[in-house]
Amino acid sequence: MAATAEEVVKDVGKAIEEEPVGEKREREEEAERLTPWEQHASIISIPRFDYTAPSSLLHHSHSGFLVTCGIKREKSATKEVMSILGKVLLPTGEEKAEVLKSSDASKRQKVCAQETGEDEGKATLQEIGENPDVEDLRSAKESVSEEQNSIMSLVKLTKSGLLLFTFPVGNSTDTTDIVSRIFQFMESGALKAPVWCHRIFPVQATCALTEKELQETVSKLVQRFVDDNQNTLSKPVKFAAGYNRRGVEETKGKIQKASEVLDQCPLLDRTKCFETVAAGVKAIVPDSVVDLKSPELCVLVELLPLSRIPNGSYVAAVSVLPDRLVITKPKLVIKPLVAETKQKKGQN
Numbered sequence: 001m002a003a004t005a006e007e008v009v010k011d012v013g014k015a016i017e018e019e020p021v022g023e024k025r026e027r028e029e030e031a032e033r034l035t036p037w038e039q040h041a042s043i044i045s046i047p048r049f050d051y052t053a054p055s056s057l058l059h060h061s062h063s064g065f066l067v068t069c070g071i072k073r074e075k076s077a078t079k080e081v082m083s084i085l086g087k088v089l090l091p092t093g094e095e096k097a098e099v100l101k102s103s104d105a106s107k108r109q110k111v112c113a114q115e116t117g118e119d120e121g122k123a124t125l126q127e128i129g130e131n132p133d134v135e136d137l138r139s140a141k142e143s144v145s146e147e148q149n150s151i152m153s154l155v156k157l158t159k160s161g162l163l164l165f166t167f168p169v170g171n172s173t174d175t176t177d178i179v180s181r182i183f184q185f186m187e188s189g190a191l192k193a194p195v196w197c198h199r200i201f202p203v204q205a206t207c208a209l210t211e212k213e214l215q216e217t218v219s220k221l222v223q224r225f226v227d228d229n230q231n232t233l234s235k236p237v238k239f240a241a242g243y244n245r246r247g248v249e250e251t252k253g254k255i256q257k258a259s260e261v262l263d264q265c266p267l268l269d270r271t272k273c274f275e276t277v278a279a280g281v282k283a284i285v286p287d288s289v290v291d292l293k294s295p296e297l298c299v300l301v302e303l304l305p306l307s308r309i310p311n312g313s314y315v316a317a318v319s320v321l322p323d324r325l326v327i328t329k330p331k332l333v334i335k336p337l338v339a340e341t342k343q344k345k346g347q348n
Contacts, residue, residue, distance in 0.1 A: 166206075175203060
């Protein structure tokens with residue numbers, strides 16, 4: 001009987017020793033079956049869609065980022081762009097990221113919840129001890145990531161291969177500067193070239209796609225561009241406009257004839273849209289001229305294929321950008337994050 005008990009103990013001990021190996025093997029096999037975004041789901045969590053955002057976009061102007069990616073790669077691109085923006089979005093983002101990588105444990109910080117009387121449940125910064133463990137550092141990284149990403153809303157779109165992140169109404173974050181910094185980080189080697197994200201369009205403002213609102217929005221952004229001392233303009237000012245109407249049919253949930261769509265919104269016609277944009281530019285810079293080859297001032301209009309908006313309603317993202325952030329051939333668009341020759345098929 002004693003021998004049997006001893007054998008049982010040995011078997012149990014053997015099982016305990018082998019269990020981690022078995023779990024590791026199962027995880028490896030599971031990783032092979034998972035899609036790219038699922039393989040790193042434990043590192044960065046995907047935010048949920050903000051279903052109140054489309055309604056807000058109909059009535060208020062928002063800034064943010066419109067990201068293009070491969071079809072069926074939206075989740076991987078979401079994680080990737082969150083990681084990219086987390087490094088350049090907030091002034092403290094870089095410092096916190098550097099602190100977490102520092103070998104000086106006394107400088108490492110984490111965000112934790114303290115339960116203290118009146119301030120119960122509020123997040124405060126506390127020093128991690130001189131010998132922080134792995135869990136402390138992981139918690140710190142997750143807290144920093146959550147703090148950075150909670151600023152923006154992820155908006156549900158009806159078009160595949162697109163991601164839209166928006167800031168709250170009235171947020172003054174300079175999205176153009178952030179995209180410029182992303183390119184600088186990549187050129188310096190501080191940021192690796194993205195795998196899933198193709199382009200990040202800095203949305204300076206949004207508006208209803210009507211002649212009045214679009215012209216007013218363009219004029220406001222052109223005035224801001226002209227007033228910025230970093231932008232050097234010649235006389236006459238050379239400008240160009242780009243218009244992307246992706247997702248028009250998908251927005252309605254069915255294929256529609258072009259005539260039906262144009263009846264609902266005349267500015268879906270490219271010519272009419274370009275005329276409205278030109279009017280907005282000339283209202284601020286009367287002596288400006290169109291130059292499609294070497295524009296100094298580039299007005300980009302992106303139709304946003306929003307879900308859950310009323311029939312016949314259209315919202316556009318508008319930005320006035322310097323020439324360094326765009327390419328003009330074969331058409332005027334935001335620069336790709338990676339040279340197009342290196343991108344795979346299915347890019348936007």
